[in-house]
Amino acid sequence: MEIILLERIAKLGQMGDVVRVRNGFARNFLLPAGKALRASKANKARFETEKVHLEARNLEARAEAEGVxxxxxGQTFVIIRSAGETGQLYGSAAARDIVEVAEAGGFSVARRQVRLDRPIKTIGLHDVQIDLHPEVSVSVTLNVARSEDEAKRQARGEDLTRRDFYDEPEVEEAAEEAPDLAEVFENPEDAEHAGETAEASEDGAQEDGTSDAGSGEDGASEGGTEDKTTA
Known part of the structure; x- marks a missing residue:
């Protein structure tokens, strides 16, 4: 279907352009929304008559959109949603949700003005474009979080979608190092004597262990001999 554009339409043309579009797009959107007219002789003449008025109305609407x-x-809007540990939403955030939070913040935005290719399905910061006018667009940030606290943390730059976010932190215990004897004793001779005493104690402990082991073996051997003699 051939139509006359009454305002700028992205990827179609400027006001006054005659373009061909699909019948469904024209009948279901462009014509009912007052964005175009059928390109008949009568409508072409009508457009030329109303062109000045249409241009003035467009300038007024654009100025209003620029003010908004x-x-x-740069505004940021927070949406609280339930989500799993990896940040996947139990549902999604759609254009209507953006309209609601924008209105709660004092901004009047129509659902058709929100440009969202697909619903948002993860927590985090998402850039969303809003077309306030065919010639005026603005970008806002949507902070989707599981709680107000997490929304604040995401705003500070934290990434809460990492899988290891909920892992228990590893606590490394520092090994206790034996003190330097030279630092414990003021007199170097005392430190040397303490070191020799410690070494002697270790050697004695090792000898005692060896002696005990030998005694055990001798006892076992003697016991075995006596048993054989008795038998």
Whole structure:
């Protein structure tokens, strides 16, 4: 179907352009929304008559949209949703949700003005474009989180979608090092004597262990001999 555009339409053309579009797109959207007219002779003549008025109305609407864009640009809106440990939402955040939080923040946004290719299905910070006017667009940030606290942490730059976020932190216990004897004793001779005493104690402990082991073996041998003699 051939139509006359009454305003700028992205990827179609500017006001006054005659373009061909699919019948369904024209009948279901462009014509009912007042964005276009059928390209008949009567409508072409009508457009030329109303062109000045349409251009003035467009300039007024654009100026109003630019005023809203100055206040809306850079805004962040928080949406609280239930999600798993990896950040996957139990559901999604769609255009209607963005409209609701924007209105709660004092901005009037129509659902058709929200440009969202697909619903948001993970927590995090998401950039969303809002077309306030065919010639005026603005970008806002959608902070999707499981709680207000997590929303604040995400705003500070934390990534809460990592799998290891919920892992228990590893605690490394520092090994206790034996003190330096030279630092314990003021007199070097005392430190040397303490070191010799410690070494002697270790040697004695080793000898005692060897002696005990030998005694055990001798006892076992003698016991075995006596048993054989008795038998």
């Amino acid at each position: 864009a100055e206040k809306l640009a």
